[in-house]
Amino acid sequence: MSHKVTTHWKGNLQFEADNPNGKTVLMDTTPEHGGHNSGLGPKAMMLASLAGCSGLDVVSILDKMKVKISDFRMETTGELTEEHPKYYHSVTVDYHFFGKDLDEKKINKAVDLSIEKYCGVMEMFRQFAKVETNTHFHNS
Numbered sequence: 001m002s003h004k005v006t007t008h009w010k011g012n013l014q015f016e017a018d019n020p021n022g023k024t025v026l027m028d029t030t031p032e033h034g035g036h037n038s039g040l041g042p043k044a045m046m047l048a049s050l051a052g053c054s055g056l057d058v059v060s061i062l063d064k065m066k067v068k069i070s071d072f073r074m075e076t077t078g079e080l081t082e083e084h085p086k087y088y089h090s091v092t093v094d095y096h097f098f099g100k101d102l103d104e105k106k107i108n109k110a111v112d113l114s115i116e117k118y119c120g121v122m123e124m125f126r127q128f129a130k131v132e133t134n135t136h137f138h139n140s
Contacts, residue, residue, distance in 0.1 A: 014038055043088070046125075047076040051093060053121035057114035058095070067106045070140070071098035078129070090130040098138045111135050 007017040007027075013035040015027045026039030040048065051074040062069065073096045078088035095111055115122055115133055125131050 012036065043078070043080070043086075046088070047078050047091070050091065050119075050121045050125055051076045054093065054095075054111075054114045054119045057118045058110045061110035061113055062107065065106050065110065067103050067110070069097050069099040069102065069107070072096065088125070088129045090132070091125055092132045092134070095133065095135045096138060097136070098140065100140050102137050102139055104137055107137070108135060 003020050005017050005019060007015050010016050010026075013029050013033070016024050016039075017027060018024050025045070027042055027045065028037060028039035029035030029041060030037055055072070055074055059072065075094040075096070077092045077094075079090045080086045081089050097107055111133070122131060
């Protein structure tokens with residue numbers, strides 16, 4: 001299976017990329033690099049893709065396990081190399097779960113399944129970065 005994405009220059013340093021489902025996203029850079037901050041930066045999009053991929057897995061698995069959560073967020077932090085081409089040499093994904101009487105055992109299992117088995121973006125990141133994950137529970 002292959003995916004095709006078309007990325008179209010919209011002027012200055014802004015680009016619009018499509019998705020096989022037809023949705024689009026804007027990319028841009030910061031004013032100090034000549035952009036207008038009118039879209040996501042390409043490297044930040046990579047971190048968002050990592051979290052989104054794993055998050056989709058986790059929510060789907062928790063739903064199948066009938067585990068209830070009231071909120072879920074991920075904070076993804078990437079450390080860039082000093083020299084060009086700058087890339088993420090290490091990445092940390094912090095999974096934050098919120099709810100009443102959270103089933104920590106099942107939530108940990110869902111996160112582990114995503115990290116170890118299902119998240120293809122996580123596997124791609126492992127090819128060039130040290131990936132660390134942490135799970136945090138916020139019981140109300």
